[in-house]
Amino acid sequence: MRSGFRQWFAERAELIVLGLTMLTTASLVIWWTILLRGEMRTNEQLELEVLQLLVRGRQNKEIARELRISEGTVKSHLAGILLALRVRNRTEAASRALALGIFDAPVTAKTP
Numbered sequence: 001m002r003s004g005f006r007q008w009f010a011e012r013a014e015l016i017v018l019g020l021t022m023l024t025t026a027s028l029v030i031w032w033t034i035l036l037r038g039e040m041r042t043n044e045q046l047e048l049e050v051l052q053l054l055v056r057g058r059q060n061k062e063i064a065r066e067l068r069i070s071e072g073t074v075k076s077h078l079a080g081i082l083l084a085l086r087v088r089n090r091t092e093a094a095s096r097a098l099a100l101g102i103f104d105a106p107v108t109a110k111t112p
Contacts, residue, residue, distance in 0.1 A: 053067070
């Protein structure tokens with residue numbers, strides 16, 4: 001085995017074991033296909049997606065709907081974002097993300 005595959009497998013081993021123990025044979029094929037394609041999102045990816053939508057002014061319910069996760073999960077990711085950015089609220093988080101250049105400022109509609 002090449003070392004690249006070993007590292008890839010090691011990073012996903014916990015998910016693989018969990019998937020093998022929890023899923024039926026039929027759903028295992030779907031799960032494995034998603035894993036191989038890299039379509040599973042990590043917590044870090046989800047936090048970045050939540051932060052990006054936060055910067056765009058979305059509310060928790062809208063973020064949950066767009067990312068197809070629960071509103072509770074959005075709140076959990078927001079708590080992690082606030083800690084990571086060392087801010088107290090979502091407005092400060094959006095401001096800090098823009099100041100750090102994590103995302104570009106959202107384009108706003110021009111009024112005539």
